[in-house]
Amino acid sequence: MSSNPMAELLAAAYDDVRRATYIALDVESEARALAVVEQLGPAVDGYKVGLELFHRAGMRLVEELLARNLRVFLDMKLHDIPNTVAGALRAICQYPVEMVNVHAQGGPRMLQAAREAVDNSPYKPLLVGVTVLTSLGDDDLRMLGIADGPARAVVRLAKLVQEAGLDGVVCSAQELPLLQGMVSSTFERVVPGTRRAEDAVQDQTRIATPQLAMRNGATRLVLGRAVVAAEDPLSALQNYWRAMKEGLNG
DSSP states (O other): OOSOHHHHHTSGGGHHHHHTEEEEOOOSOHHHHHHHHHHHGGGOOEEEEOHHHHHHHHHHHHHHHHHTTOEEEEEEEEOSOHHHHHHHHHHHTTSOOSEEEEEGGGOHHHHHHHHHHHHTSSSOOEEEEEOSOTTOOHHHHHHTTOTTHHHHHHHHHHHHHHHTTOSEEEOOGGGHHHHBTTBOTTSEEEEEOOOOTTSOOTTOOSOOOHHHHHHTTOSEEEEOHHHHTSSSHHHHHHHHHHHHHHHHTO
16 A cells, blocks of 8 residues: 555546546535545545535535536436426536436436437536436335346336437446446446445445446446545545556456
8 A cells, every 4th residue: 555645546547547436425514525625635536416415505516616627426316307307407507517317217208308408508418317226126126116126127227318318327336247238338337336345335235346347347436435434535545446447457
């Protein structure tokens, strides 16, 4: 382990995994979010703003991140009637965020309305569809009336997302092999919930290591509590980026 994680993380050798990373700002306040950004410093240029932080700090925090020339994944998981989702996206796309998501289970008309709203907006972020949440396992899906398990559900929803012209999907690392050959190399496969073998699983169910995720075609990883809540976030990030590099080179 390098005694100076920041020096290693700033190296050009990590540029590929830097571009493939969003750090999840799933924290309780704008002040805490900005403290994380300061702590990770110039090593990290991409952050995910999710529902908790957005409902606490709103677009003010997003504007602050953009003013710092940071890439923003606005993790809104929009899921409503087509007109409402399109209106929400028209509002979001007044800002130069890099990526935004909708729930694929909103159906084809909602996905098409989302695509049109982004295409006709001043800024055109990557638009990705959430397939099956990584917290859901077989038993959860059976209770929701999805009897054939998460893998087949992800494949069905990924096809729906692709047919609607979206830019990619959010899925667990476990489904990545099923998407290979089914989607183009430019189709985004955004993966939350990766964990190194020694890290706590927490509330995730369908997980895999960052090495395996990158090896199986993930284009972007969302890294959350395993980095942000670590005793030494820079060292934790160093471990994850080394693992991601191993997967890319694997």
